Amino acid sequence: MSNAILNKENLAASAWRYRIHSPKIARKRQAGQFIMLRPVPETERIPLTIANADAEQGWIEIIFQVVGRTTMFLSGLDVGDEISDIAGPLGHPTRIEKFGRVICIGGGIGVAPLYPILCSLKDAGNDVTTIIGARSKAHLILEKEMKEKSDKLFVATDDGSYGHHGFVSDVFNQVQDAGDRFDSAFVIGPVMMMKVVSSLTLASGINTVVSLNPIMIDGTGMCGGCRVTVHGKTKFACVDGPEFDASGIDWEELIRRLKSYQSFEEKERNEHQCALVQ
């Protein structure tokens, strides 16, 4: 059955990995692409990066964190349930080539979209150093998978409960100080983290790609809700992205736009102190 959940795994505090039967998308998807998903008809359409896929077995995996009503409903589904709507794969694939030495930096749930990029970078023969971080050990995801694929892996937690005590940006500085140099950087995570980290990588002269997650409705270019300013021009993350050159991004605008519906979301959260996620 298409869209049926084949496997459900709790990766960390409120972070889930679902394996979903979706042969057409599994066959076509490339690193960096996403799907639009609506768990049940009463929810919104949300974009989620395809975290992994197997074309032969016909499945894709998504990793998501419960942050609002739609992800709350999604987390309430179980193995065997069918997701109402999935469309994709959308967006441009990551531009992968043999860059040489690459640094991949992921924060929070952003480690999930970084994983397929890391795999493709390795397949293309790159030497990859990876830094992943989370609020605490309980929030850290995919350490084992990232370690397997990376030439070197560093871990940071904000509270020091695991790995380096501090931010991924601190670890990057240390790696730099130790004399490591990189030809290319991929940075994915919360928008503040991407802003800060990419400013460091760019300052070191490293071409840096970030993957943006603005608010989207259709994911095919029709609504324009996901517009971001890149090098002074309006781009649609769904059809022009989701990955962009970090040096051109108007971060302040993106941050403001991501907060557009904060008041609605807070109201929702208060109304749904939720039986589903307990």
Place this chain on the structure above:
Amino acid sequence: MSVSETKSMNRRFLRTPMREQIPTIRKSNYHEVPYGYNEEEAVAEAKRCLQCKKPLCVAGCPVNVQIPEFIRLIAEGEFDAAAKKLKETNALPAICGRVCPQETQCEGLCIVGKKGDPIAVGNLERFAADWERSAGKVAVPPMSPKNGIKIAVVGSGPAGLTVAGELSKKGFDVTIFEALHEPGGVLLYGIPEFRLPKEIVKQEIDYLQKLGVKIECNFVVGKTQTIDELMAEDGYAAVFVGSGAGLPSFMNIQGENSVGVYSANEYLTRANLMRAWQGTAKTPIFKGKRVVTVGGGNVAMDSARTALRLGAEESIIVYRRSESEMPARAAEIHHAREEGIIFHLLCNPVAILSDEKGFVTGIRAIRMELGEPDESGRRRPIPVKDSEFEINCDVVVIAIGNKPNPLIPTTTPDIEISRHGTIVANEADGRTTKQYVYAGGDIVSGAATVILAMGAGKVAANTIIQDLLS
């Protein structure tokens, strides 16, 4: 004796009026504005038709509906037969009766219109289709035997639905691929409930499914599978591309990405497709106390009127030309005015103003005057020096048109694209530069109307029949 007195003496020249919800009530609900004719009204209107031997109205219809014939059947009280007659040439009469710009097509050419009001062809079309549906008389028409030839239709808007209906009747095995989670395209996400009830769209699509049309939602042609893959791997003998006008245009002015600035596509999609207008919906939308809509087309009218229904105290249209250049239908402008939409004509935004959190607080606009006609034939608006002024508002909707969606052009390398990004297709037959790939509707013409898309669909369907069956 004045002209109006002469008219009132002769019923032939006076149109049977359409009853409507009164503006003060309707502006805060989503029910359809016109009620539709009852049987007596329809018969009375139908009897005004001269039954011309060489009807000009038919020539004005992009799908060549046999107008005098269906109107004669209504005049004779044969309502079911009238609906069946309509459906011989038009698979979606309940939709066309509501949203076609009849005043520039069939009704614009009506001979009676030379001396008085033209026959209300649209109202009668709507009546016949509604009558058939509510009487439960919708039936599958005579169908050709199945020929087993698979046809893929990209997009379930008016062009795609028309192609699918025509080809299915001729025995083809038709599948429509729709990117969104529900079929209907612009009929669903764009045109609001109060102008085209979604139940009607649903029933027209149900009818096509009764004709054997299959619909696959959540399928983004170009991404989920390309046109080449559909043809080479899945055995589709021909593909019709009716993917519609895709990307909304913006003005590229300062502040345009402020919070509370929507494209009309986004605003209407949140309101219609994601049902922000229903209390139960969970898709947020800024309702706005003062909403400014930029543009002068039907989509701008739809957006401004939607804003009222979402609770705006003032809904303002800003348009850079004057009313006579507005592309919107006269009836839509009229309805908007009746509902209290404020028109700021001959002015254009130059910046969108926002507060420190990036939320819209207003627009700065500049007055315009009209110069010589431009390539569109309309007089070109020219800014008046030192005439800038501000309008306070908390939501801005940009309704200045769409650019074509790149998903199919960029994934179909051997199809010719115009410099505007539209797919190049021959108007006379719908053929693109790629063999067995046809296209029509907004992806070819740029943003236009439902009926023109249907007309293009019909032309392409006929070519497909000719190319594949002979």
